[in-house]
Amino acid sequence: MSSDNVKTLTATFDTREAADLAIEHLVQQYGIDRSDVFVEAKGSENTAGTKPSGGDVENREGDGVRTDAALDGQLQVSVDLSLDDIDKAQAAFREAGARDVTSR
Template sequence: MSSDNVKTLYATFDTRQAADLAIEHLVQQYGIDRTDVFVEAKGADNTAGTEPSGGDVLNREGSGTRNDAALEGQLQVSVDLALEDIAKAQAAFEEAGARDVSSR
């Protein structure tokens, strides 16, 4: 694809679980190649989001919830895609609860 026909779509998520769900939708439901999808901390700190979710919730070593998750900020998922796939990717992000969806 030429760079004129490719955009990068970005979205932020509060939990790793929501970011993973967006990635799953992009790849499995909408056919976006997994090698074109990226997830990273939005800021400089290591993070699993801003609130516990998924494996960050239950304490497998005892009762109650875990309190050791790296909750240092939002996660950003980005995807490089053809212009005709933008609507599909936006739908996947919205279905997973994305915030601040933008493109470049």
């Protein structure tokens, strides 16, 4: 992507499930190239978010919430995209429950 026409949009998510949903929308619904999308822990700790979701919800025995999930902070998703794609990427982030959507 030409750097003259590129912005980086960043958002934080409370769960890995929400971050994955945002990525899925960006790629499948809005046609953003997956190689332009990045996900990482917002802080320095390994994390799957701030609360259980998806596979972190129930243990294998089905009798309660797992206690081994790394719930050590929010996840950050960023995407490098053309200026023409800013609105649809913001929509994908918000639809998935993003917090603190920013661009630079």
